[in-house]
Amino acid sequence: MNVPANLKYTESHEWVRPEADGTITIGITDHAQEALGDLVFIELPAVGRAAKAGEAIAVVESVKAASDIYAPVAGEVVAVNAELADAPEKVNADAYAHWFYKLKPTNAADLGKLLDAAAYTKVAGEG
Amino acid sequence: MFKHTPLNAAHRTAGAKMVDFGGWEMPVNYGSQIEEHHAVRRDAGMFDVSHMLAVDLTGAGARAFLRYALANNVDKLAQAGKALYSCLLRLDGGVLDDLIVYFMREDAFRIVVNAATADKDLAWLGALLTESEAGLSLKPRRDLAMIAVQGPRAREKVWQALPGSRAASEALKPFFATEFGEFFIARTGYTGEDGFEITLPATRAASLWNALAAAGVRLCGLGARDTLRLEAGMNLYGQDMTESENPLESGLAWTVDLASSRDFVGKTALVAAPPTRALVGLVLVDKGGILRSHQKVVTAKGDGEITSGTFSPTLGKSIALARVPVGIASGDTVAVEIRDRKLNARVVKPPFVRNGAVLVKE
Numbered sequence: 001m002n003v004p005a006n007l008k009y010t011e012s013h014e015w016v017r018p019e020a021d022g023t024i025t026i027g028i029t030d031h032a033q034e035a036l037g038d039l040v041f042i043e044l045p046a047v048g049r050a051a052k053a054g055e056a057i058a059v060v061e062s063v064k065a066a067s068d069i070y071a072p073v074a075g076e077v078v079a080v081n082a083e084l085a086d087a088p089e090k091v092n093a094d095a096y097a098h099w100f101y102k103l104k105p106t107n108a109a110d111l112g113k114l115l116d117a118a119a120y121t122k123v124a125g126e127g
Numbered sequence: 128m129f130k131h132t133p134l135n136a137a138h139r140t141a142g143a144k145m146v147d148f149g150g151w152e153m154p155v156n157y158g159s160q161i162e163e164h165h166a167v168r169r170d171a172g173m174f175d176v177s178h179m180l181a182v183d184l185t186g187a188g189a190r191a192f193l194r195y196a197l198a199n200n201v202d203k204l205a206q207a208g209k210a211l212y213s214c215l216l217r218l219d220g221g222v223l224d225d226l227i228v229y230f231m232r233e234d235a236f237r238i239v240v241n242a243a244t245a246d247k248d249l250a251w252l253g254a255l256l257t258e259s260e261a262g263l264s265l266k267p268r269r270d271l272a273m274i275a276v277q278g279p280r281a282r283e284k285v286w287q288a289l290p291g292s293r294a295a296s297e298a299l300k301p302f303f304a305t306e307f308g309e310f311f312i313a314r315t316g317y318t319g320e321d322g323f324e325i326t327l328p329a330t331r332a333a334s335l336w337n338a339l340a341a342a343g344v345r346l347c348g349l350g351a352r353d354t355l356r357l358e359a360g361m362n363l364y365g366q367d368m369t370e371s372e373n374p375l376e377s378g379l380a381w382t383v384d385l386a387s388s389r390d391f392v393g394k395t396a397l398v399a400a401p402p403t404r405a406l407v408g409l410v411l412v413d414k415g416g417i418l419r420s421h422q423k424v425v426t427a428k429g430d431g432e433i434t435s436g437t438f439s440p441t442l443g444k445s446i447a448l449a450r451v452p453v454g455i456a457s458g459d460t461v462a463v464e465i466r467d468r469k470l471n472a473r474v475v476k477p478p479f480v481r482n483g484a485v486l487v488k489e
Contacts (some may be wrong), residue, residue, distance in 0.1 A: 035352070038161045041417050041445075059466070061417045063160050063354060063438050092159075126201040 001121055002030040004096055008111065009120035010053075010072045016094060016114055023078055023102045024111070028060065028069065031093040031124040036062040039088035040078055044080040044101055050074060051103065053110065060088070071111035075103040131165035132177035133272045133329040141346050148349060151178040151319060164440045165350035167318050168483050171278035172337050172347035178242035180343050181271050181311075181326055182249065185235050186263035191229060194253050195391050198374060204230035208303045210315055212382055215240075215248060216393030220373035220400070224248050225364050227315060229304050234373035237304075237311070239273075239326075243365050249476050255392070272332035274325050276344055276360060277355075281322035285312075288338035289325075294411035296323065317352060317482045319359025339391060357446065360408060360477025367406060367434040367448050368418055373397055376450065377475070378406035405453050406434065408477040409461065411445035416465035418447035418472070425462040425469065428452035433463065441480045442487075448477065 003009070009018040013032035018026040033039065041061035051057050051071035059068035079102040083089065090098045105111060115123065129152035134179045138145065154175065156163060157196035164171040184193070193201040209230050215223040226243040229237040249267060256263055276285050286293035295307035296314070301321075304313035311326040327335060340346060345484035353363070360378075362368055368377035375383065375397060385397065411418050418436030431451030437447045447463075455461065457476045462469040475487040 038159055039266065040161075043415070059416070061438070063350065064155075066417065066419065088479075 001119045001124060003052045003121050003124070005117045007096070008072075008113060008114035008116065009121050010070065010125075012070045012119060013124070014069060014072055016072050017099075018111060019102075022108065023104050024072070024075075025099045025102050026069075026072060028091065028095055029124065033092050033095045036064070036067060036124045037061060038063050039091050041101070042084045042091070044082070044085065044090045047077050047080060049077045050120070051077065053093050060091075069078070069100060071103065073103070073105045074107065076107040078104050084100075130178070132175055133332040134175045134177060134309050134336055137333050139177065143346070143348060146349075147429065148178065151242055153178060154346075154348040155350045157346045158352070160205060160348065160350040161440045163345060163347040163456065164354050166345035167278045167320055167347060167351065167355055168480070169279070170345070171276060171281040171284045171322070171343065172345040173336070173349050174275040174277070174349065174352050175273075175336070176275050176324070177272040177329070179330065180240050180242065180245040180272055180330060181268040181273070182238045182252070183235065183242060183266045184238060184263060184267060185266070186261060187234055188259070188261035189234055189236050191290055192256065192259055192261055192263055194389060195259070196252060198383045198391060200387060200389060201228065201230070201236075202387075202389075204228070206303070207231060208299070208305050210302045210313060214368075214374045214379060215251065215380060216374070216391075216482055218393060218396065218397035220365070220393040221370035222368040222372060222374055222377065223251055223370060225362065225368070225379075229313065231306070244364060270329055271326050272329045274336060274339070274363060275316055275318075275322065275325070276325065276339060277318040277320045277322035278314045279321060281320070281344070282314075283335055284339065284342040285323050285325070286345050288342040288344070289335060307429070317359075317361055318355035319361070319478060320355075321482065334347060354440060357435050357437050357448065358441055358478065358480040360448075362406070362448070372404075372450070373402070373454070375402040376404045376406065378448070390430050401454055404431070405455065406448055406450050407455060407457075408475040408479060408487070409433070409436075409447040409449050409463070409472040410475055410479070411447075411463070411470060411472045412460070413470040413472075414470055415470045416445070418445045418463060418465075423464040424449045424451055424472075425464070426451050426455050426459070428454045431455075431461075439479060442485055446479050447472070
C-alpha cells in the first residue's frame with residue numbers, strides 16, 4: 001500500500017499536507033482511488049466556503065459510484081485544483097500528486113487529531 | 128459462502144478485483160474498467176459469464192411448450208442454430224427474467240438464463256412443464272462454463288486460440304450458434320459488438336481462457352460488461368425490468384409477439400392494460416455529476432426514475448435508461464435530480480453505441 005510517511009491522513013481516506021504558510025492541502029489516498037476505480041467526475045468546493053470538521057465538501061464519482069470527500073478539520077477553503085474538473089483520471093494515475101483543495105484551519109491544534117502514515121495504513125488495511 | 132466459477136483461480140492470478148455478484152464471486156475489473164471497455168469497442172475482450180445458467184430442454188413437444196412459456200414466439204426459429212431473445216413472464220405480465228433460447232433440433236432447445244434468477248426460472252419452468260404433461264426434460268447444465276469474447280477482432284482471435292473452430296463457425300450469422308465438439312459457439316453477446324459466446328465443459332474453461340489471453344484478448348470484468356451493455360441499449364434484469372414491470376414498459380415491445388393468435392403466459396394481462404410508462408435513453412447535457420439508478424427524472428408528463436446510469440467511456444458523457452410516463456419523445460429535455468441540483472438531460476432512442484460507432488447525435 002502506498003502511504004507516504006510525510007503526510008497526515010483521515011479515516012475517510014483523505015491525505016493532508018500541512019504547508020509552511022499555515023494552510024493544509026487535501027487530496028484522496030491511493031487506497032481510495034484504487035477502491036473507487038476509474039474516476040470520471042470531481043466536484044470541488046467554492047473558494048471562501050467555511051467547512052466544519054467532517055463536513056462533506058467535495059464529490060468524486062467513478063464509473064461505479066459517487067463518494068463524498070470530507071473536510072479533515074474546520075476551516076475556510078482558500079484554493080481548489082481546477083484542473084481536476086476536466087481530468088479526474090489524473091487522480092487514478094497519482095493520487096498524491098493531484099490535490100483537491102486547500103484549507104486554512106480555524107484552529108491549527110486540530111491537525112494533531114489526524115492520523116500518521118502507520119495509523120492510516122492500519123485503517124486502510126481493515127477496510 | 129460465495130459460489131465460484133471454474134475460472135475463479137484464473138481471475139485471482141490475473142489480479143482481478145473480485146466482488147459479490149448475486150451470490151457469485153466475480154471479477155469487476157482487472158485494473159482499469161475504462162480500458163477494458165475500450166478494448167472491447169476497438170479490439171477484443173473476454174468475460175467469464177459462467178455464473179449464467181444453460182438449461183437444456185429436450186423432448187418431442189419442446190417447441191409447443193416454449194410457444195406457450197415465452198413472450199417471444201419460438202416459431203421465428205426455423206433454422207437450426209438460430210437464437211431468440213425473450214422475456215419469461217408471470218401471468219400478470221411482470222418480467223420473471225430475460226433469456227436467450229437456441230433452437231438446435233426440433234426436440235432440443237438450449238435456454239440461457241441470468242445467474243441470480245436461475246433457481247426461480249427453473250422452478251417456474253418446472254411447474255409449467257408439470258401442467259403441460261408433455262414428457263419433456265429440463266436439465267440445468269452446471270457442468271458447463273461460459274466465456275464471452277467480444278469486439279471487432281473477437282472472432283479471429285477465437286479462431287487463433289481454438290484450433291479447428293474457424294471452419295465450424297466462420298459462416299455463422301449474428302444470432303446463430305453451432306456445436307463444435309464439446310464447444311457450443313454462438314455469435315451473440317451483451318456488448319453491442321461482434322463476437323462469440325462460447326459454452327464449454329467447466330474442465331476446459333481455464334485452458335481456453337489462457338489460450339485466448341495468449342492470442343491477445345484482453346481480460347474484462349463485469350464492470351466493463353455493464354457500461355458496454357448500457358451503451359448498447361440492452362436492459363439488465365433486476366434494474367431495467369423486474370417482476371413489477373411488463374416488457375411493454377421496458378423497451379421490449381419488439382420481443383413480445385401480440386400479433387399472432389398464439390396464447391402465452393402473460394398475454395391476457397398485456398392485452399388488457401396498455402402501458403402507461405416507457406423506457407427511454409438519456410444523455411446528460413449539463414455538467415454536475417453522473418446519472419445513476421434511482422435518480423428522479425422530472426418531465427413535462429410527470430416524474431420518472433433512472434433504472435441504469437453510468438459514465439459512457441465511448442461518448443465521454445453520462446448516459447442512462449429511465450422509466451418515464453408515456454408521451455416523452457426523443458429530443459425532449461428532462462431534468463434529473465443529482466444531489467441538490469436539477470440537471471438537464473436529452474431523451475434519445477437507445478442504443479447509444481453499436482459496433483464501435485456512436486449512434487446518438489451530439
